[in-house]
Amino acid sequence: MAGIVLMLLLPFLGTALGASCVLLMKREMNDGLERALAGFAAGVMVAASVWSLLIPSMEQSKSMGRLAFIPALIGFALGITFLFLLDKITPHLHAMAKSPEGPRSKISRTAMLIFAVTLHNIPEGMAVGVVASAMLGGSANISFEAALALSLGIAIQNFPEGAIVSMPLRTEGNGKLRSFVYGALSGIVEPVAALLTIVLTGFISGLLPYLLAFAAGAMVYVVVEELLPEASRDEKTDICTLGFAVGFALMMVLDVALA
Secondary structure (H helix, E strand, C coil): CHHHHHHHHHHHHHHHHHHHHHHCCCCCCCHHHHHHHHHHHHHHHHHHHHHHHHHHHHHHCHHHHHHCHHHHHHHHHHHHHHHHHHHHHCCECCCCCCCCECCCCCCCHHHHHHHHHHHHHHHHHHHHHHHHHHHHCCCCCCCHHHHHHHHHHHHHHHHHHHHHHHHHHHHCCCCHHHHHHHHHHCCCHHHHHHHHHHHHHHHCHHHHHHHHHHHHHHHHHHHHHHHHHHHCHHHCCHHHHHHHHHHHHHHHHHHHHHC
């Protein structure tokens, strides 16, 4: 039981630790470092989507033979669609963007920054929850070590994300402590989303392959829509590419070594 609790809380702890950087660093984060960290987070999310979510989704559907890809394909498409719709109906401001996205709103830039991080923390929480649920259900394809590897990988990539959101909060005029608290709380949605996903799969066990791929689609949407375009803007792609490669390789090693 303690292992499950740790698994669910690790991503939030990663965000909180990253947000604590605002207490130690200067007012603004170096642009190159910010791009590298965003690329790193993207690499981790893509590797996790493939090894920890899409491949297990298809392995869960082996009984379908050559059609085992169908649940993964449907779930992936639904995950992309879900984040696309959230992106359109929620006013939010990405950390490295100059103007907000979504419908016009009178809410503060601080709130929109927090909404942006919360949006892409939802699929990360779902990913941890659905893998934990598969492990608890006795899936032969997902061990405790594999589930922990995913949680640890997301926690590692949440560290730079916590820093990336807390630093702009500081530049918006918030104090260091408030910026830290807001940045840390943006990650609380992850254990909540994980718990809700575990409950959902407990009621409808046949949804597991679809939910694994759903979480993958949602995370890939965040990478393509937000992280990579912002980190490689102005044609400064080298540092983002290197960060992506390191993040991808690290998550791949974690998933295989701990499986």
